[in-house]
Amino acid sequence: MTSSTTVSQTVSAADALRIDTEVVLSLLVGFVREEVHKVGFQRVVVGLSGGVDSAVTAAVAQRALGPDDVVPVIMPYRSSSPASEADARAVCDQLGLRPVMVDISPQIDAYFERFPEVDRTRRGNKMARERMSILYDLSFAERALVIGTSNKTELLLGYSTVHGDMAHALNPLGDLYKTQVWALARALGLPDRVVDKPPSADLWEGQSDEEELGFQYALVDVLLYYLVDERRTRVELRALGYADDFIDLIVQRVRDSQYKRRPPVIAKLSARTIDREFRYPRDWGR
Amino acid sequence: MSPTGPATQGLASDAAVASRETPPADAPVAPREGLEDTTGAVVVALAQMAPRLGDVATNLDRHLTMIDEARRGEADLLVFPELSLTGYFLKDLVPEVAVRLDGPELERIARAAGDLDVVVGCVLESDETRFHNSAIYISGGAIRHVHRKVYLPTYGLFDEQRYLAAGDRFRAFELLLPRASQPRRWRAGIVVCEDMWHPSAPALLARQGIDILICPSASPGRGIIQGAALGTALSYEWMTRTFAQLFTCYLVYCNRTGYEDGVAFWGGSRVVGPDGSLLSEPGGAGEALMWHRLDLATLRRVRIAYPLLRDENDELNDRESDRIRSRRAQD
Numbered sequence: 379m380t381s382s383t384t385v386s387q388t389v390s391a392a393d394a395l396r397i398d399t400e401v402v403l404s405l406l407v408g409f410v411r412e413e414v415h416k417v418g419f420q421r422v423v424v425g426l427s428g429g430v431d432s433a434v435t436a437a438v439a440q441r442a443l444g445p446d447d448v449v450p451v452i453m454p455y456r457s458s459s460p461a462s463e464a465d466a467r468a469v470c471d472q473l474g475l476r477p478v479m480v481d482i483s484p485q486i487d488a489y490f491e492r493f494p495e496v497d498r499t500r501r502g503n504k505m506a507r508e509r510m511s512i513l514y515d516l517s518f519a520e521r522a523l524v525i526g527t528s529n530k531t532e533l534l535l536g537y538s539t540v541h542g543d544m545a546h547a548l549n550p551l552g553d554l555y556k557t558q559v560w561a562l563a564r565a566l567g568l569p570d571r572v573v574d575k576p577p578s579a580d581l582w583e584g585q586s587d588e589e590e591l592g593f594q595y596a597l598v599d600v601l602l603y604y605l606v607d608e609r610r611t612r613v614e615l616r617a618l619g620y621a622d623d624f625i626d627l628i629v630q631r632v633r634d635s636q637y638k639r640r641p642p643v644i645a646k647l648s649a650r651t652i653d654r655e656f657r658y659p660r661d662w663g664r
Numbered sequence: 665m666s667p668t669g670p671a672t673q674g675l676a677s678d679a680a681v682a683s684r685e686t687p688p689a690d691a692p693v694a695p696r697e698g699l700e701d702t703t704g705a706v707v708v709a710l711a712q713m714a715p716r717l718g719d720v721a722t723n724l725d726r727h728l729t730m731i732d733e734a735r736r737g738e739a740d741l742l743v744f745p746e747l748s749l750t751g752y753f754l755k756d757l758v759p760e761v762a763v764r765l766d767g768p769e770l771e772r773i774a775r776a777a778g779d780l781d782v783v784v785g786c787v788l789e790s791d792e793t794r795f796h797n798s799a800i801y802i803s804g805g806a807i808r809h810v811h812r813k814v815y816l817p818t819y820g821l822f823d824e825q826r827y828l829a830a831g832d833r834f835r836a837f838e839l840l841l842p843r844a845s846q847p848r849r850w851r852a853g854i855v856v857c858e859d860m861w862h863p864s865a866p867a868l869l870a871r872q873g874i875d876i877l878i879c880p881s882a883s884p885g886r887g888i889i890q891g892a893a894l895g896t897a898l899s900y901e902w903m904t905r906t907f908a909q910l911f912t913c914y915l916v917y918c919n920r921t922g923y924e925d926g927v928a929f930w931g932g933s934r935v936v937g938p939d940g941s942l943l944s945e946p947g948g949a950g951e952a953l954m955w956h957r958l959d960l961a962t963l964r965r966v967r968i969a970y971p972l973l974r975d976e977n978d979e980l981n982d983r984e985s986d987r988i989r990s991r992r993a994q995d
Contacts, residue, residue, distance in 0.1 A: 397888045405885065405928050408949065412923040548926075657755040660925045661717045 506542025536635020704960030714922025909940030
């Protein structure tokens with residue numbers, strides 16, 4: 379793939395995100411199986427967008443639990459790209475899953491009749507939370523945990539909706555950058571049309587992650603890796619070829635979205651406040 | 665997640681015990697005929713298990729089951745992972761799961777073990793209300809040695825010093841191994857997980873004379889860069905083989921498996937010979953009872969070929985340590 383004339387700096391940047399997909403898959407399959415069974419469940423429900431993150435999540439869940447115990451839900455809005463639904467169905471076909479279809483147009487439109495002037499971000503957030511609400515309803519109906527699809531890139535950049543796509547019981551992809559999710563998708567043999575298409579939240583027509591963010595995943599993933607995983611200094615990042623403007627932009631985004639990655643802040647009063655001095659493992663008694 | 669019985673892959677693939685027929689799990693205890701050789705062979709079983717977090721009663725039952733299996737399989741020594749009675753990421757559960765040296769939990773293990781020697785992991789509470797991450801050596805119905813983990817990792821995903829007190833010694837001890845016929849006593853030392861990341865720990869034990877370095881562990885898997893397999897697994901591969909070879913001793917590494925709060929423990933338990941070679945394929949990521957045959961004759965042969973311990977210059981070490989210490993005192 380890379381020619382012998384590739385400069386060493388580029389090679390090391392690419393290596394930074396190269397993962398052993400076999401090791402990662404076995405860890406994730408074990409993770410899903412254990413975290414689901416440990417809390418007394420057998421099944422998961424997953425929202426399928428037609429994109430690569432939810433496809434990989436569904437594939438990992440299918441390997442962990444079997445096709446009968448994965449409930450995929452496709453939730454288009456009337457302006458969603460028809461290709462997204464077709465891609466989601468292709469993923470289900472390949473994994474042997476039977477999707478539940480829920481068109482969210484009626485409830486979204488009914489709500490925004492009251493607020494006809496809202497911008498697309500607000501509409502997009504509402505759709506993300508509507509989908510969350512449906513997944514949690516089906517979670518109860520199907521006795522299935524909601525499995526999340528957020529990756530490390532979007533979690534760090536805050537490129538996600540609080541209580542929308544960020545709401546779930548377990549998250550297998552949250553420690554993998556988008557570039558690594560693509561590698562996993564290829565290792566899983568997911569359909570090319572899902573893996574190769576430009577990433578999009580598909581909250582409005584023609585939306586593109588990379589246009590909206592203003593940079594390519596391939597570029598930001600490596601910078602995030604250097605910043606977060608390796609804790610490189612500004613001087614080192616400059617030497618690696620990153621412009622100050624770009625570093626500033628990314629650092630700011632990570633800092634500004636920190637609240638999204640934390641539980642709500644609790645006013646400190648007692649001697650033993652939840653999560654401050656009251657510290658128990660999540661798997662307490664599991 | 666139940667442990668595989670002694671007659672499963674751990675046994676079948678283990679070349680180190682291939683010379684001895686292994687009874688199935690339900691076989692009666694057979695007389696140890698044919699093992700009274702002069703090689704000083706002992707059979708060490710590793711209980712690579714996934715403790716249930718914070719559930720001492722369930723874990724104790726699992727220990728008793730595995731002790732029973734190890735006894736039927738004619739093991740001489742059964743080693744459990746770090747904190748095998750409690751699980752690892754305990755946080756505020758530490759005081760709730762702690763046991764006492766004279767408490768009923770260790771007493772039950774000692775009684776069940778009988779003439780099988782056992783190393784078990786637990787949180788030990790002292791009279792001063794200190795909680796120690798400990799490995800306990802039990803033989804002949806009594807506690808014979810206690811190692812309190814000295815190096816408590818408090819960085820990255822670790823937070824041991826918030827909850828636990830550190831041990832203050834590395835002491836070698838004799839293994840009694842009443843089931844084995846031996847020309848001489850085996851000597852052992854224990855390091856718990858992070859202890860082994862400090863080479864002075866096995867060095868101090870080696871200086872006291874050890875034949876087996878026992879390392880119960882709860883090592884979380886992390887590091888997924890291609891080519892490095894699992895980063896932590898690779899680190900332990902290097903460490904276990906290097907230390908066994910440099911200290912010319914057997915190294916028994918028993919790591920746990922399972923997940924806690926989304927963190928995977930990677931297993932990979934193994935015994936390394938005194939020449940640094942693996943006695944058998946390391947354990948995988950699942951639960952398994954693994955069997956190995958260790959013998960004094962191999963130790964002797966390797967130490968003749970590599971007399972590293974003989975040549976170790978203790979006097980020089982002491983002199984230099986004193987010099988460094990006195991210089992530090994002057995600063």
